Amino acid sequence: MGKLSELKQVKKCSGAYVLAVNDTINVINGKWKLPIIGALLFGKKRFKQLEREIPNITPRMLSKELRDLEANGIVSRTVYDTVPVAVEYCLTPSGESFSRVLDVMLEWGLEHRKNTIGQNAEEVQ
Amino acid sequence: MGKLSELKQVKKCSGAYVLAVNDTINVINGKWKLPIIGALLFGKKRFKQLEREIPNITPRMLSKELRDLEANGIVSRTVYDTVPVAVEYCLTPSGESFSRVLDVMLEWGLEHRKNTIGQNAEEVQ
DNA sequence: GTAACCACTATACTTTTGTATATCGGTATC
DNA sequence: GATACCGATATACAAAAGTATAGTGGTTAC
Numbered sequence: 001m002g003k004l005s006e007l008k009q010v011k012k013c014s015g016a017y018v019l020a021v022n023d024t025i026n027v028i029n030g031k032w033k034l035p036i037i038g039a040l041l042f043g044k045k046r047f048k049q050l051e052r053e054i055p056n057i058t059p060r061m062l063s064k065e066l067r068d069l070e071a072n073g074i075v076s077r078t079v080y081d082t083v084p085v086a087v088e089y090c091l092t093p094s095g096e097s098f099s100r101v102l103d104v105m106l107e108w109g110l111e112h113r114k115n116t117i118g119q120n121a122e123e124v125q
Numbered sequence: 126m127g128k129l130s131e132l133k134q135v136k137k138c139s140g141a142y143v144l145a146v147n148d149t150i151n152v153i154n155g156k157w158k159l160p161i162i163g164a165l166l167f168g169k170k171r172f173k174q175l176e177r178e179i180p181n182i183t184p185r186m187l188s189k190e191l192r193d194l195e196a197n198g199i200v201s202r203t204v205y206d207t208v209p210v211a212v213e214y215c216l217t218p219s220g221e222s223f224s225r226v227l228d229v230m231l232e233w234g235l236e237h238r239k240n241t242i243g244q245n246a247e248e249v250q
Numbered sequence: 251g252t253a254a255c256c257a258c259t260a261t262a263c264t265t266t267t268g269t270a271t272a273t274c275g276g277t278a279t280c
Numbered sequence: 281g282a283t284a285c286c287g288a289t290a291t292a293c294a295a296a297a298g299t300a301t302a303g304t305g306g307t308t309a310c
Contacts, residue, residue, distance in 0.1 A: 018163040021227050024234035025159065028150065031298070038143040047257050058299065063258060073241040084256065084307050094237045102146050104229045109149035112219045116198040156268070172287050183269065188288060209277050209286065 024101065027072055032057055032065045034102075037091070040075065041099055044090035074098065149226065152197055157182055157190045159227075162216070165200065166224055169215035199223065 028034050035054045039045060045053070051062055066089060069075035074095035080086040091098075153159050160179045164170060170178070176187055191214060194200035199220040205211040216223075 014163050014167060017227075017231065018160050020234050021163075021230045022159060023238070024230040025153065027237075029154075034147060034150065035143050038139050038146075042139060048255080051257095056299095058301095059258060060260090060300095061298070064298095073237065087257065094240050097236070098233060101226075101229050101233045102142075104226050105146045105149040106142065108223060108226050109145050111222070112152075112198065113148070115219050173285075176287095181269095183271095184288060185270095185290090186268070189268095212287065 165216045
């Protein structure tokens with residue numbers, strides 16, 4: 001069974017479709033997961049590096065969200081046995097492939113903004 | 126300037142990229158927007174119809190989320206001047222085109238699940 | 251020996267999000 | 281004239297998510 005027919009099978013039932021898409025949404029839910037993934041798309045980073053690059057994130061949230069992302073197989077955590085220990089975070093292959101989803105979101109968002117500008121007439125420039 | 130180069134321009138800066146993608150995420154944030162969009166992908170529906178089709182949603186949340194989706198240009202609300210008044214909700218063209226994003230999410234979600242099964246070994250079947 | 255960096259964790263609190271339950275004004279059915 | 285359907289809104293409450301602030305245990309630099 002090909003990928004396409006599998007897709008159609010899932011779409012048959014609205015409930016299953018919503019559930020499956022929801023799995024993906026949960027990967028990036030919350031305020032901080034996307035900024036973290038965004039930072040890691042440019043390469044591996046250490047904890048403090050992420051803390052500095054992501055404006056206003058607290059270490060508590062960074063720690064929690066990194067643990068979530070690791071549990072979901074999006075981010076991998078590597079501890080280097082140096083003194084003092086260095087910890088590096090990077091995207092897993094699955095996490096990297098998520099950029100495909102983000103690109104489609106970006107593209108749709110830009111289009112949608114173009115379509116709705118003029119109707120709302122808040123700012124045109 | 127073509128769509129591709131525009132895309133690259135936005136991606137240049139991680140901050141702008143994250144902001145633009147976030148716009149799209151906000152369209153479906155919360156517990157109920159995806160189920161509502163999912164139901165409307167199969168055609169226009171009335172308030173009570175949606176309430177029946179979406180398990181456990183309260184009229185308060187349905188009302189609120191429909192207003193949000195309307196404000197964001199995803200859903201359009203039509204009042205028919207019948208007695209008693211009938212109100213119909215349907216996706217805007219932009220809302221319909223959002224299924225493109227959902228499809229990519231679905232596809233990635235299925236792939237990701239395949240990739241991470243075995244590592245987690247919670248269930249294989 | 252004190253000051254600063256790293257990688258976090260702990261506790262308390264506020265804000266946001268969602269739920270439960272009741273109600274409203276209208277119509278139509280029996 | 282009681283009951284039920286439609287399209288909601290109001291109020292009060294509970295749960296989840298996020299913030300503020302401080303502290304831990306180790307290391308290196310001066």
